[in-house]
Amino acid sequence: MLQYDNSAFYFFALSFITIYIVPSWITIISRVYKALFIKDEAIGAVSRTTAEKAKAEKLKKESKGLSTLFKSKGFVINFAITVILTILFVWLLVSVSSDGEVNTFDPFTILEIDTGSDDKTIKKAFRSLSLKYHPDKNPGDRAAEAKFMMVAKAYEALTDAEARENWEKYGNPDGKQSLAVSIGLPSFLLETGNRNLVLMVYLIFMVGIIPFSVYSYYSDSSKYGEKDVMYDTYSWYHYTLTEHTLVKWLPEVLAGSAEFRKHNVPKTAEDKEAVNQVMSLVKVQMPKPKYNHPVVVKGNVLMHAHLLRQSEQIKSEQMKDDLKYMLRLSTSLIDAMISVCQHQDSLQTAINCIEFGQYVTQGMWVKDTTLLQLPHFTEEEVSHCEKGKGAKAATISEYRSLPDDQKKGMATFSDEQKKDVAKYLQMLPDVSVESKVFVDDDEDDKVYEGDLCTIRVTLTRNNLDKGEKAGLVHAPRFPFPKQEAWWIILGTKQGKIVHIEKVGDPSRVVEHNIKFLAPAVGEYEFDLYVKSNAYLGLDQKSKVTLTTLDNSSLPEYKVHPDDAVLDDEPTLFEEMLNANIEQDSDDEDDSDDEDDDGKQSASDAIAxxxxxxxxxxxxxxxxxxxxxxxxxxxxxxxxxxx
Structure with missing residues (x-):
């Protein structure tokens, strides 16, 4: 007899809860360990110069310590659920330890009499309990009905000779059972007073919580495409990015991304006033907006405040947080812009997007000189470098190439600040680029029409020693750590993209292969761009020439006899196809014989x-x-x- 069993429910609930709380506690403990003992390098909190010190301190404050964990809503919700389930787990464990025996069929226990009682006692207990739990006296009471059935079965097991023998031998009055089954649900579910509560909880979970959770997960996940960028964002980029898009328009394009449409909505009068305050800082150097939507306007002025180095003048803390949120997503969104340009085959716009990423990382804008990347340098120090007597430097590369005693702009610097400049110039990437065109397994280095040719681009970081790896980008004004990478672009003279890819290998020597089919016979010249993802003024451009020869001049290719034999043999697919055709043909011949006795069979016609x-x-x-x-x-x- 199946019955609701509290002990079985305890074991089932313990097993079910364990599936959640064990991996959850492992995750919580690992996150707590990282928050307390994680190294500074792992979170990018490195201060190689004093200019990076403030950024490193902020990263430590945001990523280390228990207080940082409870800033995440997901962690708080998971922690609360895990604690509640752990308390429930302990209660179930105590219940099992006190009453952990799963119910078995014991007729004496069911009849509430001592084991080995005589027939008179058995009959008396049966009459008493059957009257007490009879369905006519307990209408609608499922618990009483189940108890009545168990009492009847227990009485039968003790009074019927065969049933008693089966129970004594096999533990069941019906004989030997292949499987012992019990309903692992608490018995209170059978109580009449709990019926409405159980039904309500069931409806809430099955009709409310579970469908809503599935809908929320599906609706959220269906909004995102490649690189965790929303599909609406890709649509916006396809609409706004053209082959004529300039760098100065890209902050507004970024501001219109779908990721910011809920976050950057000015909700109150104070929010609108804060937007106007930021706009007053940048409106002189910001081009006239093309789109007047409040979300786009707010994001546009915030990005310009960062690019023009006016973010410290923002008064509203909420506006600062909104800008930080935009910068956190900027890298993946700019990569999405570049992928859209690749899809549109717009070479110059893709280059503009890469340069826009450089500006965002360094907190600089189109009219700024690359010398502003130097630690502690302002417009005043830059003017000393570009003017006056002696050696002059207008770019960061020129400044690095000067001897130390001829570097200007540091007359008022302290010794520590001068060390920062020297350290920065030492870690600044010094990349040399080489390219080679060849065809795999070809000894004469000639390219013929239709060949799969390869352009191997070799990047060598001359500022690194052998075995040394490139570190994080020096970007004090970008609030997040960023790994050094290089964009390798191959384009045609007509402004079309042949290849574009970001290479993040931090090794000293990096080889990157560009493969494509050789075009028609002729001489071709491609533009090869190697552009940094974070530094300004270090990009390189070179020419790659390709001469494609006529493949008719090649010797005729002769197939080896063994290969020819293999080519003549039917493939497995062809054998299966022929077998099916023959089978269908035989079926048609048989049907013709049945339909028309006067027609000759195929075998007779062939014989x-x-x-x-x-x-x-x-x-x-x-x-x-x-x-x-x-x-x-x-x-x-x-x-x-x-």
């Missing part, structure tokens, strides 16, 4: 015929011809008679 058979066929054809002639004569006489 050789004897001389007698041929004579019979010839005689039959002659008779048929004579009959046709007689019919024609009769028709002619009828026509003539008419």
């Amino acid at each position: 050789p015929k004897s001389e007698a058979d041929l004579k019979k066929e010839q005689l039959k054809k002659t008779r048929n011809q004579e009959d046709d002639d007689d019919d024609d004569d009769d028709e002619a006489e009828e026509v003539y008679a008419d």
